[in-house]
Amino acid sequence: MAEAAKAKLPPREYEVIYIVRPDVAKETSERIAQRVAEVVSKNDGTLTLVENWGRRPLAYPIQHQKRGNYIYLTFLGDGALVAELERNLRLIDEVMRFQTVKLSDEPGEVTVDESRIKFEAVEPVEGEENDDLTLEQELGLVANPHARARVEMDDDLDDGYDDDEGDDL
Amino acid sequence: MMQSDAVRGEKDPFRRARRRGCPFCNDDAQSLDYKDPGTLRYFITDRGKIVPRRVSGLCAKHQRALTVAVKRARVIAFLPFTTNY
Numbered sequence: 001m002a003e004a005a006k007a008k009l010p011p012r013e014y015e016v017i018y019i020v021r022p023d024v025a026k027e028t029s030e031r032i033a034q035r036v037a038e039v040v041s042k043n044d045g046t047l048t049l050v051e052n053w054g055r056r057p058l059a060y061p062i063q064h065q066k067r068g069n070y071i072y073l074t075f076l077g078d079g080a081l082v083a084e085l086e087r088n089l090r091l092i093d094e095v096m097r098f099q100t101v102k103l104s105d106e107p108g109e110v111t112v113d114e115s116r117i118k119f120e121a122v123e124p125v126e127g128e129e130n131d132d133l134t135l136e137q138e139l140g141l142v143a144n145p146h147a148r149a150r151v152e153m154d155d156d157l158d159d160g161y162d163d164d165e166g167d168d169l
Numbered sequence: 170m171m172q173s174d175a176v177r178g179e180k181d182p183f184r185r186a187r188r189r190g191c192p193f194c195n196d197d198a199q200s201l202d203y204k205d206p207g208t209l210r211y212f213i214t215d216r217g218k219i220v221p222r223r224v225s226g227l228c229a230k231h232q233r234a235l236t237v238a239v240k241r242a243r244v245i246a247f248l249p250f251t252t253n254y
Contacts, residue, residue, distance in 0.1 A: 015243050058208075058246040068246065072204075082220075099245045101203075 003083035011046070011076040014108040018089055018098035019068035020056050026121040029069060032092055036073070039085050045077030048112055054122050062096045069122065076107060191228035201234045203241035206248055215240060217249040 010061065018036075020029050033050065040047050053070035075081075082100050089098045187231050193199055201208070212220045212227075212235055222232045242248040 019246065059243070059249040060246060060251075062246060070245075097245060099239065099241065 009079060010106055011044075012105055013048075013074065013076055013103040014082055014100055015072065015074045015103055016085065016089075016100045017070060017072050019058075019062070019070055019096045021063070021064055021094050021096055022067040023071055024069075024094045028094055029071075030119060031119070032094060033071065035092070037083065037089065037119075038087050038162060040077065040081065041076050043081035043084050044075060045075050045081045046071065046112060047075045049074040049116050050119050052120050052122060065096065068096055071119075074103065094137045125169060189226055191226065191231050193231040194228055194232075201238045203229065203245070204239040206242055208221075209235070209239055209242055209248060213227070213248060214254050 020032060020159050033086055037047055037050075049072075051072040053072055055067050058068050058072050086098065086100060193201060199208075203209070212225050214220060219236055222229070225232065225235070227235060240246060243250050
């Protein structure tokens with residue numbers, strides 16, 4: 001009876017973003033994408049979109065990395081699939097971070113376009129670009145070093161232990 | 170006598186024109202999405218804190234949505250938790 005009720009539930013729509021280490025080879029990220037797709041299909045899910053957002057700067061370092069390859073995907077499935085997918089993502093060492101968000105409980109008719117769920121890996125880039133910028137500058141939190149200096153002066157009013165931050169990054 | 174000439178807000182000219190509606194209520198096309206750090210950055214301080222309602226000018230509904238969006242964006246490293254790195 002419980003089984004019958006469970007089977008009737010319509011699939012839900014989820015989106016997942018996972019961040020792969022920026023230094024992994026193209027084949028590795030393809031293998032990860034393939035494994036993710038397998039997990040989704042084995043658990044009666046339907047991939048609807050896979051996007052590679054490429055290398056992006058991280059707002060804060062994760063596993064000592066300043067950048068990460070962002071992969072975005074949406075799929076239809078149930079909670080068990082999400083649990084299994086997250087378990088798999090945890091097991092893959094190259095995945096630094098992931099987050100699942102439910103988009104809707106009852107998605108309408110979804111068409112699956114093969115070209116949209118094809119994963120396209122990006123080549124790892126040797127070395128880091130923009131290393132002369134601080135993290136705040138890369139993120140656009142401060143426009144230039146002069147603006148940053150002014151902000152720090154203001155901050156000194158409420159706490160005294162942030163003097164060593166920032167500029168030497 | 171209080172209400173004679175003192176139309177609301179006239180005492181302090183800087184107070185006027187401050188009350189704007191919630192930008193997300195006025196514009197249906199715009200929405201708060203954790204995948205859009207450019208918009209969210211407008212609602213956090215230099216130190217990465219979420220701006221309070223009295224400053225952001227958002228309605229309660231959209232301030233709640235903003236809070237969720239910023240927190241999700243932090244987890245996926247689109248926004249910083251703090252600037253002490």
